[in-house]
Amino acid sequence: MRRPWKTPAALTGSALVLLVVALAIAGPPLWGAAAARIEPADISQGASAAHWLGTDALGRDLLARTLAATRLTLGLALIATLIGTLAGILLGTLPAVLPYRAGRAVIAVVDLLVAFPALLLAMFTAVVAGLGARGAVLGIGVALAPSFARLTGNLATTVTGSDYIAAARMLKVPRHRILTRHVLPNIAEPLILNVAQSTGAALLGLSAMSFLGMGVQAPDYDWGRLLNEAFGHVYVTPSVVIAPALAVTLAGLGFTLLGDAAAKAAARTAPAPARGPAVAAVPPAAGPPVPGAVLEVRDLTVTFPGGITPVRGLSLTVGQGEIVGLVGESGSGKSMTAAAVGRIVPHPGTVTAARTLLCGTDPDTLGPAERRRTLGSSLAMVFQDPTSSLNPALKVGGQLAEVATLHDGATRARAERRAVERLAAVHIKDPAHVVRQYPHELSGGMRQRAVIAMGLMGTPRLIIADEPTTALDVTVQREVLRVLREAVDDTRAGALFISHDIAVVSELCDRVVVMYAGRVVEELPADALHRARHPYTRALIGSLPDMDTDRGRPLTTIPGRQPAPADVGPGCAFADRCAQVSARCATRPELADRADGHAVACWEA
Incomplete structure (x- = not known):
């Protein structure tokens, strides 16, 4: 468990995430005033001693604005991740509690949404919900939900094959209680680990939405909005895109590396295949x-x-x-x-x-x-x-x-x-x-x-x-x-x-x-x-060693193998392995009562 956390990738991801969190906490108090200060004399300037990464069209310091925008950017990403996580878990677990046909319909919808490009799904949702931060957050949350639903469904399917789930079903425990008490607690860990990677994806997606003008609107600003405003000056003063672009890249990379390290640290073997309801x-x-x-x-x-x-x-x-x-x-x-x-x-x-x-x-x-x-x-x-x-x-x-x-x-x-x-x-x-x-x-x-x-x-x-x-x-x-x-x-x-x-x-x-x-x-x-009459029963008893068994000879075994359930013919199924087989064995014998409480299905018994 400790080894994956000591890799360079894991350490880098942890450091970047901690840096983003620290900037989200300290950014607005420390650089909020500088980010809002308008300086007409410094409009659209490149890098200088006073403004290390240049200024925007109103003379505001781009480095200060980037640092101050960390809180809003990260906050929106976390909200979008929460929406996508909850919606995905709901969709992924519905097949476990719904009747079989309804569950299959939900799975089909999830498969369709997974195949749909995530950014297009986010943009469509944002247009329907309305342009702005609220629509962008909802759009990214909806775009994250299908992948979370697929992961949740796969994990729930493996857990529902466990015997304790079968026992709960046999006891007729309500389906919602099976879900909340038996399924979700046992798949929570990989879902939580996936949140880190999803946060990185949400951050990148929100920045893309704001860059396209569908996300955060003025006078508010996040990293994507800063890129949108700086893009018109990139050919004159290229430095104006460095701060927001670097922030988006490093933050997304940090969450991705952290999630990958966490997943490797907690990797485990999946449980047995799932059981479904009997008909x-x-x-x-x-x-x-x-x-x-x-x-x-x-x-x-x-x-x-x-x-x-x-x-x-x-x-x-x-x-x-x-x-x-x-x-x-x-x-x-x-x-x-x-x-x-x-x-x-x-x-x-x-x-x-x-x-x-x-x-x-x-x-x-x-x-x-x-x-x-x-x-x-x-x-x-x-x-x-x-x-x-x-x-x-x-x-x-x-x-x-x-x-x-x-x-x-x-x-x-x-x-x-x-x-x-x-x-x-x-x-x-x-x-x-x-x-x-x-x-x-x-x-x-x-x-x-x-x-x-x-x-x-x-x-x-x-x-x-x-x-x-x-x-x-x-x-x-x-x-x-x-x-x-x-x-x-x-x-x-x-x-x-x-x-x-x-x-x-x-x-x-x-x-x-x-x-x-x-x-x-x-x-x-x-x-x-000891008075067994069927050749198969006698063969089972004869294959057991006892204190009188000659240890110098191989153990007694039953030759051949049992036919598969789909390959049982019309005659005696044991005929191919039986030493007493006869022509009558081509017809299956029925179980018949004999003396002394015996019942045997064998023509030769």
């Missing part, structure tokens, strides 16, 4: 609901344009106090299943299901307020990466308390007390201190337990944990699993535990659902994994 379509339900189930999904399918179908006709049930493990290789559709249940499938995905019941209720049949309360209080989601699940700009306690204040109507003090209690319940030491810390001050295991505590701020009936232990070491992983097991036992909630590690699933879960290429291929009790 849900629910066909009529068939058959009676499963009694006592906290989650019942029937024939769930998630599709994207282009024939991409990551989840295909999935059905599963989670009972009260039960932990169901959803396992499979990466790309099998596990996380997309969780997103569909939580109503956070990214746009333009489409979700269809014969039935999706949460605690016996279909959320899509409820009104907006009731659906928000149902999802916010009955469903808790624990994402894979706790770093992106927690907003880095907010303290841990505030993020936990928001759940209680938003959905339970708790007071701030009561919500904070509950946050301390929930952190203590997940075995975080000194929870009263942790609530006052930011996420980056916690270890990975503490952050993950804090996310679990956030889910327990209400009274969830279903907990969805999407690979919550993937990035943790074995010791911390065991602690998180113990916390999750205790949370289910204490609240009697059901849990859907998503993982690619079948060993972890067998230790934690009561029942296991195995997915491959978007479909369930086997469902069985966790203690019966």
